[in-house]
Amino acid sequence: MTSITPLEPLGPSRELLPTEPGFFTHWQQLLTFNRDHKIVGLQYMLSSFVFFLIGGLLAMLIRAELLTPELNVVTRQFYNTLFTMHGSIMIFLWTIPFLVGMTNFLLPLMIGARDVTFPTLNALSFWVFFTGAILMLVSFFTPSGAADSGWWSYPPLSVQSGFGNLFSGESIWLLSVLLGGIASIMGAVNFVSTIVWMRAPGMTLFRMPIFVWAALTAQTMQLIFLPVLTADLILLYFDLNFGTPFFNVADGGDPVLYQHFFWFYSHPVVYVWILPVFGVFSEIIPAFTRNPLFGYRTVALATASFAVITGFVWVHHMFAGDTPGWMRLLFMATTGLVAIPSGIKIFAWTATIWKSKLHLDTAMLFAVGGVVMFLLAGITGVMLSAVPVDLHVNNTHFVVGHFHYVVNNTIVMGLYAAIYFWFPKVTGRLMAEGWGKVHFAFMFIGSTLTFFPMHILGLQGMVRRISSYQPDLQEWNVVSSLGAFLLGVSVLPFIVNAIVSWKHGVVAGNNPWQATGLEWTLPSPVPKETFEATPTVLQPPYNYGDPNVVLFDPSDPY
């Protein structure tokens, strides 16, 4: 806890009655078809965290195999299964659902709504996702094992591995991802409608927190791009199980078409993950620097601009294929554009921190750590957007290092930051600072040790997705593997902290961080009925610091 001068509350602060419980009273609530957005959010977050641990174990098995140049821990086939399922679980069962859970929990609180627009659809969405997730995990126990053709599942490889067998790992994998996609579309319909329709009076577009902007952009992207993947996977499902020739070259089909459709969704999905995390950074950094977010409107528009840019960059995943020259040039240029809104955000966060008094609580440590890591990820990202560099390091660990700097070092850091920041809203208690800092130290050092050497290895020519490698590359691989085990261990202080703090942590009160935002006017834990009366918003967001210095005129009706 830090000593911060209290700020005028955003609205009338609601006190929890002594007899009034939080929204979460019995663990059995997690097993029900519950229409409360907070319970659905908790269901999403808790289940996806369990899947995260499973995906992390698979990653540690991969790194254990790569400790030595020889093949000595798993079979080659199982190694393929390992990296396929590690990727699939981390993407479809951890990052997306956890962010959906967070959005479910926070979004109505942030815009002053009682619930999402379609609560039943929301609950249905979780159980569809959960069925798909269980299917994916069960596929390990099919006779032929789980899917082993990569999370991108390119034909013809993916079609060969379980042809005509409805219960092959690949076939079940496809069903699972399709179910997850249906759940995501339900969620996206819900969130976009909620943001457009349910905002409290006075919560204009340019008074919404950046997290809400990010959710709006990300969920709109899901609506536009996800059906393309769904259709693509349906075509692949027919190819795999019923022998249609959509992606079969021998019969006139086109496997490159699969890749185009796949990346047309799967590039935008990266922004679906990272934009809410940028939103989290934009919430946390102003709160712990006591400064208004620098350039709020520009940051909001930069967030929205991702939805446009992202529709025109997907071919950069296919530079090394049989891609025509004009296409390479065009998509090199559009990919470079991504750096502009990203740069705007980094600039805004830096300027927010500039000349401020930093309060380095655990949430802030994770947020700043994530921003620094994202800077490194962005630098390698711009490098990879250049066709010559991309062709040079194509299919090496350089690419693996780059995208893990994005997905683990930035996104997972941001998710942890969010957990430490909003934990009181779920449990009513703060997480322990000491254990949190241990967690941060392990995580930061572990992430750097694991993923930075991958860049060096990639430049030296270490190929990805291969279980054995040249002996002269072993040194950095050992560093990377040890880092991965440290990263694995770093979860333990977090779990202990979360469980113990849930029961015995310091009681937080309504607004432990003295943060602005409607969710902090509510009691912690949030009661089942959140807003007794619809709040009226009269302030701009991030109204920290000197109350005389406001971003724009508060009497402005817009």
Place this chain on the structure above:
Amino acid sequence: MATPLTQKHPSRFYTDESPVGLNRWHRHLPRWLGRFFPTGGGLQTDHEGQGLFGFGIFLGSETMLFGTLILTYVILRIANAEDWFPAGVLGPQRTPAVILHSIVLISSSFVIFAAERALGRGNVKWFRILLVITALMGAFFLVGEVQEWNTLDFGFHTGLIGATFYLVTGTHGLHVIVGITLMMIMLWRSFRPGNYDKGHFGVTAVSIFWHFVDVIWILLFTLFYIW
């Protein structure tokens, strides 16, 4: 001509305001966007508006799904222009039966429109009659389509033509079945007392869905039977 800078505008909404005026664009653009996203707790109880909005953006998603399937067909057909139809296969034909059931499906859009109008006037009896007629017309289309599939000279496994034709028209047929099911639900609901107290969003949504299905069929008819 240019308005004097001192002029006081009577309204909050500046009809001639450009969203991207170079001068102070960072204030103009938000104002302009804000017109489309009004706030207010009053909207929280607008079930009809919320429902139609959610359903509308879902249909946008559906459009992308159909778009991808149709694009697959178009790209593969252009890539295999010479040998699209295997030897001895004529492909889908514009027989009188096909034209008949297509016309029936497309004209059913007008019938469901009339049904919705009847409900809007509070005439539940005519609403039910017209809804049943729409559903029957949809069922006629489905029966006709299945009969046509039985007489075609290619099957699901006849190369790309078979795979694309049956997958795309099958997906459309599935949507017709869903539409008829939704109409039956609307019919059942119309017998519940107090069903239309909050407006008739469900009927409007089914009607929009049915128009969507018909527009898709016009597109498919053009691409499969005329191309």
